[in-house]
Amino acid sequence: MGSISQVTFTPLHPTFGAQVTGIDFSQPLSKDVIAQVKSGIDHYGVLVFRNAGLDDDSHVAFAQSFGELEPTPAASLGVKTRLPSPYIGDLANVDHQGNLKQYQDKLSRLFAKGNETWHADMQYHPRRCRYSILRAVQLPPAGTGGETLYADSRTAYDDLSSEMKKQLDTLVAYCSLLHNRRDAAPELYKGVDVMEWPNAKWKLVYPHEGTNRTNLYVTSYMHKIEGMSQQESDQLLKQLRDHAAQEKYIHTVNWENNGDMVMWDNTAVLHRATDGSGYIGKHVRDVRRTSCFDTGKYAWGENDSNNPWIIKLPKDPFAEPTAA
Numbered sequence: 550m551g552s553i554s555q556v557t558f559t560p561l562h563p564t565f566g567a568q569v570t571g572i573d574f575s576q577p578l579s580k581d582v583i584a585q586v587k588s589g590i591d592h593y594g595v596l597v598f599r600n601a602g603l604d605d606d607s608h609v610a611f612a613q614s615f616g617e618l619e620p621t622p623a624a625s626l627g628v629k630t631r632l633p634s635p636y637i638g639d640l641a642n643v644d645h646q647g648n649l650k651q652y653q654d655k656l657s658r659l660f661a662k663g664n665e666t667w668h669a670d671m672q673y674h675p676r677r678c679r680y681s682i683l684r685a686v687q688l689p690p691a692g693t694g695g696e697t698l699y700a701d702s703r704t705a706y707d708d709l710s711s712e713m714k715k716q717l718d719t720l721v722a723y724c725s726l727l728h729n730r731r732d733a734a735p736e737l738y739k740g741v742d743v744m745e746w747p748n749a750k751w752k753l754v755y756p757h758e759g760t761n762r763t764n765l766y767v768t769s770y771m772h773k774i775e776g777m778s779q780q781e782s783d784q785l786l787k788q789l790r791d792h793a794a795q796e797k798y799i800h801t802v803n804w805e806n807n808g809d810m811v812m813w814d815n816t817a818v819l820h821r822a823t824d825g826s827g828y829i830g831k832h833v834r835d836v837r838r839t840s841c842f843d844t845g846k847y848a849w850g851e852n853d854s855n856n857p858w859i860i861k862l863p864k865d866p867f868a869e870p871t872a873a
Contacts, residue, residue: 591759689832
């Protein structure tokens with residue numbers, strides 16, 4: 550098949566993350582190479598491919614090697630987007646004509662703040678995402694922001710006390726995109742009862758398939774633990790989020806070149822975006838993402854696999870509370 554068969558993983562952090570070399574993406578990838586990448590992502594949780602140089606078609610083909618791809622929300626709703634593929638999420642700050650967006654509307658700025666909190670992709674849906682693959686097409690100048698931070702949530706779980714591990718073993722929480730957006734930007738969805746809108750249900754911990762380690766699956770989408778008061782939930786979730794976000798568990802991926810690509814396992818790590826004020830409205834940042842559905846034992850969490858609903862949000866995100 551023309552691919553170099555020996556893939557090398559160079560660790561980026563003491564407990565997770567690796568830079569990958571030894572893959573010629575200009576050639577079709579053999580099953581052996583894909584198997585080595587799969588083993589690497591299982592072990593490291595985050596893989597960085599410098600100068601991979603994929604285009605949209607080869608990006609999709611690479612992602613499909615790891616499972617069923619999730620259509621983008623726009624594709625699911627039949628909305629015409631800048632990119633033709635229904636599987637590539639367009640995270641660029643350019644419009645359909647390629648012009649730099651100025652983000653003058655308040656909603657766009659506020660809605661993006663939710664991505665700057667620790668999360669795992671698609672935990673607010675009934676079926677979760679396993680792998681995310683993010684590719685840089687055009688990067689802004691160095692030093693203007695846009696780094697991506699990752700947290701080793703498996704090691705974070707390992708370091709919990711035995712008493713805490715026992716407490717977390719059976720706990721289930723409600724997860725909501727609406728909650729995430731409002732928590733990051735309190736001006737959004739004022740007066741809206743999160744429980745009256747779609748919520749997914751996920752345990753706070755799950756075994757990680759591939760390594761059999763346990764993953765602390767507590768994200769900014771989680772907002773209410775079953776069987777606890779809101780105050781008790783808030784206290785425990787904050788304690789766990791603060792624990793997982795300690796500096797010793799975090800690695801920052803700095804984007805260096807157009808063509809760089811990062812793959813991560815949402816069932817092994819958390820991630821968050823960083824403030825983009827250095828490039829938003831000033832420089833193009835064109836990054837594109839594919840998402841692979843989880844196909845394993847815990848793919849649907851505590852949700853009904855016969856009810857694959859799509860997220861809905863209130864039409865007016867700036868709605869004020871109505872009088873009783």
